[in-house]
Amino acid sequence: EDQVTQSPEALRLQEGESSSLNCSYTVSGLRGLFWYRQDPGKGPEFLFTLYSAGEEKEKERLKATLTKKESFLHITAPKPEDSATYLCAVQARTGANNLFFGTGTRLTVIP
Amino acid sequence: KAGVTQTPRYLIKTRGQQVTLSCSPISGHRSVSWYQQTPGQGLQFLFEYFSETQRNKGNFPGRFSGRQFSNSRSEMNVSTLELGDSALYLCASSSYPDLPPGLAGGAHTQYFGPGTRLTVL
Numbered sequence: 443e444d445q446v447t448q449s450p451e452a453l454r455l456q457e458g459e460s461s462s463l464n465c466s467y468t469v470s471g472l473r474g475l476f477w478y479r480q481d482p483g484k485g486p487e488f489l490f491t492l493y494s495a496g497e498e499k500e501k502e503r504l505k506a507t508l509t510k511k512e513s514f515l516h517i518t519a520p521k522p523e524d525s526a527t528y529l530c531a532v533q534a535r536t537g538a539n540n541l542f543f544g545t546g547t548r549l550t551v552i553p
Numbered sequence: 554k555a556g557v558t559q560t561p562r563y564l565i566k567t568r569g570q571q572v573t574l575s576c577s578p579i580s581g582h583r584s585v586s587w588y589q590q591t592p593g594q595g596l597q598f599l600f601e602y603f604s605e606t607q608r609n610k611g612n613f614p615g616r617f618s619g620r621q622f623s624n625s626r627s628e629m630n631v632s633t634l635e636l637g638d639s640a641l642y643l644c645a646s647s648s649y650p651d652l653p654p655g656l657a658g659g660a661h662t663q664y665f666g667p668g669t670r671l672t673v674l
Contacts, residue, residue, distance in 0.1 A: 473661075474661070478665070488663075488665075539586065539647065540609055543595055
């Protein structure tokens with residue numbers, strides 16, 4: 443059964459204090475791994491798609507990496523506006539298009 | 554390009570009623586998926602439509618249904634509402650690449666709308 447586990451559940455950082463969020467996954471053949479950011483009361487905002495182990499993608503202060511068992515979202519020198527819930531999801535090679543989501547990491551960046 | 558739009562943004566209903574939610578995908582996107590988000594269960598897949606056909610369905614009761622129109626717009630319906638149906642309902646659209654799903658690069662990135670907040674009293 444497809445499974446996605448995100449850790450930690452919540453993370454508080456001082457502004458400028460870099461850290462990483464973890465997403466461990468089990469899927470019957472990975473088609474893609476996705477990172478989204480979600481602000482309270484809003485829909486998830488797409489950040490990255492990773493397709494295969496060893497792949498890395500960057501966007502501003504965020505960098506996503508992928509191995510065969512997990513993905514990391516590295517946040518470098520975060521700012522208060524980076525505060526949000528970060529969601530990880532996987533898509534399996536079953537022909538179905540649906541995403542299987544983890545429960546997210548709630549990030550708070552303190553000025 | 555305009556993003557995914559959903560209407561209405563907020564709904565309050567009572568138990569036993571039914572509700573219809575609407576989603577307009579990004580222009581050119583032919584796949585629309587629906588998800589339910591609750592604090593206890595997180596984001597859970599409801600169903601996916603492509604070219605007016607339901608391609609995939611999640612583990613939800615038959616009270617949850619949907620359809621897609623020829624312009625790719627989609628609606629979902631929930632009949633006989635229960636208190637537990639209170640949730641944020643999210644619609645996501647994606648374009649299908651030409652690659653078969655089994656090949657790397659064939660992942661279908663989904664772009665989400667703002668959601669419809671349904672409260673059942």
